[in-house]
Amino acid sequence: MHQGSCHCGAVRLTLPATPEVATDCNCSLCRRIGGPWVYFKFGTVKIEGHPEATAGYVWGDRTLRTIHCRTCGCVTHWEPLEPTSDGRHGVNLGNFDPALIASVRVRRFDGADTWKFIDE
Numbered sequence: 001m002h003q004g005s006c007h008c009g010a011v012r013l014t015l016p017a018t019p020e021v022a023t024d025c026n027c028s029l030c031r032r033i034g035g036p037w038v039y040f041k042f043g044t045v046k047i048e049g050h051p052e053a054t055a056g057y058v059w060g061d062r063t064l065r066t067i068h069c070r071t072c073g074c075v076t077h078w079e080p081l082e083p084t085s086d087g088r089h090g091v092n093l094g095n096f097d098p099a100l101i102a103s104v105r106v107r108r109f110d111g112a113d114t115w116k117f118i119d120e
Contacts, residue, residue, distance in 0.1 A: 004096035006074035010053040011067075013076060013091060014046035022093050022104045027111030029059065029066065033075045034094050036106045042080060042087040050076075064090075 002015040015038070022036035030037070049069075056065040058081065068075045078090040093101050108119040 002096055002100055004093075006069035006072050006076055006095060008069060008072040008074075010071050011047065011049040011069045011074075011076045013048075013095060015091065015096075016040055016044040016046075018100075019093070019104050022101075022106045023109045024106050025109045025111040030111060033066070033092065036093050036101070036104070037090045038093050038104070039088045039090055042083045042089050045077065045089045045091055047077065 002018060003012065004015075005012045017040070019038035019040075022038045024036045025031070050067060053070055054067045054076070055070050056067050058065050063081055064078045065081055066075060066078045074095060075092050076095055077092060080087045093104065107117050110116055110118045
């Protein structure tokens with residue numbers, strides 16, 4: 001089990017498995033937030049402190065809500081506005097132990113222009 005949290009600890013996340021691959025996206029939001037992002041089936045990431053300690057931001061095509069801690073401002077994850085059976089969470093791996101981050105292959109994704117991975 002991998003546990004992480006925002007800076008102040010008000011929002012805590014537990015991953016259901018060890019991620020193998022993460023995504024570093026350069027879209028207008030992700031390049032400001034950082035990351036990298038890992039993805040899990042919606043509902044499988046244990047999130048404590050959400051929604052009471054969090055706030056959300058919705059933009060663009062209005063399908064996702066990016067979640068951050070109300071106290072320290074750290075972005076913890078994103079979630080679909082309308083979850084489906086095949087929906088997923090995006091979890092900001094920056095909230096976890098640096099050793100976990102170092103163990104994961106990070107792929108670069110061009111979310112700003114081509115919507116393709118640019119490290120192939």
